[in-house]
Amino acid sequence: MLALLSGCLGASAERPDPYESFNRGIFEFNNQVDTYALEPVAKGWSFITPEDFRIALGKFFQNLRFPVRFLTNLGQGEVKRSGSELARFITNSTVGLLGFFDPATRFGLGKYPGDFGLMFGRWGVPSGPYWVIPLVGPSNPRDGVGYVFDSVLNPFSLARTVVAVSGAVTSTVNGRALAEAQVDLAREAALDLYVFVRDAYIQRRIAQIRNQDLFESDTPEPDADDLYNLPDDLYQLEDEPNEVEADGLR
Amino acid sequence: MRWRPMGCAESVGGKLAALALLALLGPGPALGQDLDPEVAQAEAKTTVRMTLDEVVRVLQDESLSPEQKRKRTEEIAYKRFDFETISRLVLARNWRRLSAEQRLDFVIEFKRHLSLSYGDTLQQYQDETFTIDRTRFEKRGDVTVRTSIVGASVDPILIDYRLRKREDGWYVIDLITEGVSLISNFRSQTKEIISQIGPDGLIERLREKNEKRASQG
Numbered sequence: 267m268l269a270l271l272s273g274c275l276g277a278s279a280e281r282p283d284p285y286e287s288f289n290r291g292i293f294e295f296n297n298q299v300d301t302y303a304l305e306p307v308a309k310g311w312s313f314i315t316p317e318d319f320r321i322a323l324g325k326f327f328q329n330l331r332f333p334v335r336f337l338t339n340l341g342q343g344e345v346k347r348s349g350s351e352l353a354r355f356i357t358n359s360t361v362g363l364l365g366f367f368d369p370a371t372r373f374g375l376g377k378y379p380g381d382f383g384l385m386f387g388r389w390g391v392p393s394g395p396y397w398v399i400p401l402v403g404p405s406n407p408r409d410g411v412g413y414v415f416d417s418v419l420n421p422f423s424l425a426r427t428v429v430a431v432s433g434a435v436t437s438t439v440n441g442r443a444l445a446e447a448q449v450d451l452a453r454e455a456a457l458d459l460y461v462f463v464r465d466a467y468i469q470r471r472i473a474q475i476r477n478q479d480l481f482e483s484d485t486p487e488p489d490a491d492d493l494y495n496l497p498d499d500l501y502q503l504e505d506e507p508n509e510v511e512a513d514g515l516r
Numbered sequence: 517m518r519w520r521p522m523g524c525a526e527s528v529g530g531k532l533a534a535l536a537l538l539a540l541l542g543p544g545p546a547l548g549q550d551l552d553p554e555v556a557q558a559e560a561k562t563t564v565r566m567t568l569d570e571v572v573r574v575l576q577d578e579s580l581s582p583e584q585k586r587k588r589t590e591e592i593a594y595k596r597f598d599f600e601t602i603s604r605l606v607l608a609r610n611w612r613r614l615s616a617e618q619r620l621d622f623v624i625e626f627k628r629h630l631s632l633s634y635g636d637t638l639q640q641y642q643d644e645t646f647t648i649d650r651t652r653f654e655k656r657g658d659v660t661v662r663t664s665i666v667g668a669s670v671d672p673i674l675i676d677y678r679l680r681k682r683e684d685g686w687y688v689i690d691l692i693t694e695g696v697s698l699i700s701n702f703r704s705q706t707k708e709i710i711s712q713i714g715p716d717g718l719i720e721r722l723r724e725k726n727e728k729r730a731s732q733g
Contacts, residue, residue, distance in 0.1 A: 324670035377671070444669045447640045454729075455633035457705045457721060465704045466696045473695025493700055494605065494658060494678070494689070 282468060283396040292398040293460050299401065300442075305449075308442035315443075322366040324444055327437045329358050329365025333419045338380035342388050347378040379474070383412030387475035396464055404467035551681060553653040560659035560679045561651050563686040567596050568646055568663065575642040586635045593634075598687035599627040601680065605689065606702045607710075614715050622715070625722040630698075632729050644668045657681060658689070 283289065312320070332355040339347040354370040354377065361369050371377065386408050387393065394407035405413065422430045422437070442449075456462035574580065574588040603623045604611050614622060644667040652660045658680050664672035676692035691698045709718045 321667075321670055328670055447637055447668070450640075451633060451637040454636060455630070457702070457718075457725075458708055461705045461708050462701060465701045469696045469700060470694055493697065493703075494654070494656060 283464060285395060285397070289396065289398040289464075290460050292400055293463070295400060296398065296403055297459070300449075304439070304442050308439050308446065311439050312443045312446065320440055320443055323436070323440050325358075325362075325368050326365045327433075327440070329355065329362070330421050333421075334382070334416050335378060335380045337419070338382055338385040339378050341385045342380075344378065347376070347380075350375050351378055381409075381412055382415040383409030383471070384474055386412055387471065388477075393468075393471065396468065404463060409471065551657040556657060556659050556681065557651040557653055559681075560686050561648060561661055563596070563679065564661040564663065564677050564688075565648055567592060568648075571638070572646070575638065582639060585639065589638055590631045590635055593631060594627070596688055597627075597630075598680065598682070598689050599623055599630075601687070601689050602626075602630075602699065605699045606706055608703055608707075610706065610710050610715065613710070618715050618719060621719045622722070625719055625726060626702075628726045629722050632726060641665060641668055647672075654678070659686070660692070 315323075332351060335351045336348050336355070339351060354375045357370040357373065357375065358365045358368055361367075383405075391408050393409065397405050397407065397410060399405050399410060399413075402413065420434075422434045452462055452466075453459060570592050571589055574585055574592070577585070580588065600623055603619070603626050606626070607614070607622065611619065644665050646663050646665050649662045649664060651662070654660055658678055661677045661679065663675050663677065665675065666672045674694050676690075677688050678690040678692065679686040680689045681687075689699075706718055709721065713721075
């Protein structure tokens with residue numbers, strides 16, 4: 267069904283963003299919400315809490331999202347990784363005091379991020395066209411469906427209580443506070459913020475799906491060929507004006 | 517004699533002189549093809565380590581003001597990044613559409629732009645440490661050095677530096693943050709902007725952004 271969904275919304279590699287003008291509208295809306303609501307709250311949060319606390323809290327929330335990592339690694343046949351995540355969860359929830367600390371990493375238990383969009387991607391489900399979802403941000407049909415699964419398995423959506431809602435809000439605010447430097451950089455550095463974010467999202471997902479751990483191997487980046495290629499004729503371009511002159515002289 | 521790519525174009529007053537310099541000083545050809553992968557990876561790794569050590573020393577020097585720190589880190593970046601190759605790779609096919617003068621303007625403004633935006637971010641990382649994790653030998657004799665910034669957030673931030681060898685050493689030609697290449701990202705942006713407002717429009721937008729930030733101090 268997923269394959270069908272993505273298949274019929276075919277976005278080609280040359281045209282990853284067929285709904286650009288619509289997406290730009292939603293992007294602008296999200297950007298305003300961030301600027302006028304989320305960012306000020308996150309800044310206030312940063313002001314009243316020490317950084318170490320925000321990082322520990324971030325670890326706590328990350329620990330709680332263990333079911334998604336466990337299941338999606340398993341779904342890709344990565345049994346060892348799932349096992350490592352399980353061992354991490356047990357260790358950090360106990361010795362790590364409910365996950366605020368991460369002794370598991372020191373014990374050599376590796377982290378293996380995972381989400382449903384990523385798992386579908388590894389299964390070969392194409393992403394479909396780029397979508398910006400209101401209040402969620404950059405996505406696509408594949409990752410959007412994945413996001414629904416991720417959310418359902420998030421412990422905060424399992425219990426509909428005040429605790430759950432405030433947990434979700436705190437997680438969002440805390441996450442935004444921790445990402446302040448990166449968001450600042452994007453806003454400063456981007457010449458066209460929409461394109462900057464869109465390309466960063468698409469590239470990052472491709473890198474994740476390709477499995478960044480492959481860095482260990484000696485295999486060069488497969489698609490990087492075109493990116494770093496300075497064809498010889500580009501080098502000769504500096505002589506181009508001279509050639510034109512020479513032509514004129516002839 | 518050792519020429520650094522674009523090392524001193526800005527300090528030269530006249531644009532004509534700078535233009536002549538660009539033609540003269542353009543980095544020599546990349547030496548990639550016959551490199552020994554082992555040696556290349558070791559050299560590139562050392563280059564990255566020395567550069568990052570230098571940056572950390574500046575960031576942690578409490579006798580320096582933020583402005584002095586920005587200036588020092590900028591100097592370090594200027595001598596280790598090959599901004600001309602970066603500019604060419606960013607503009608890709610569009611490089612052909614630019615006149616020699618537009619190319620020079622683009623390289624200068626883009627260099628300032630990267631320095632201003634990344635320099636500000638760097639300041640926020642003064643308490644963090646970095647590790648150099650792995651290296652990989654790429655096509656064309658490039659080497660990618662993977663580093664992580666530890667302590668800034670829940671997970672380490674992965675930053676890969678892609679380096680290319682020139683006659684006088686290794687130069688950074690791309691920064692890949694969490695799988696996102698600076699070259700690729702700015703290529704898409706500049707492509708879109710050039711198609712809308714042309715090369716002069718792009719250079720003007722860069723210049724405006726830079727002036728605005730420079731005046732903000």
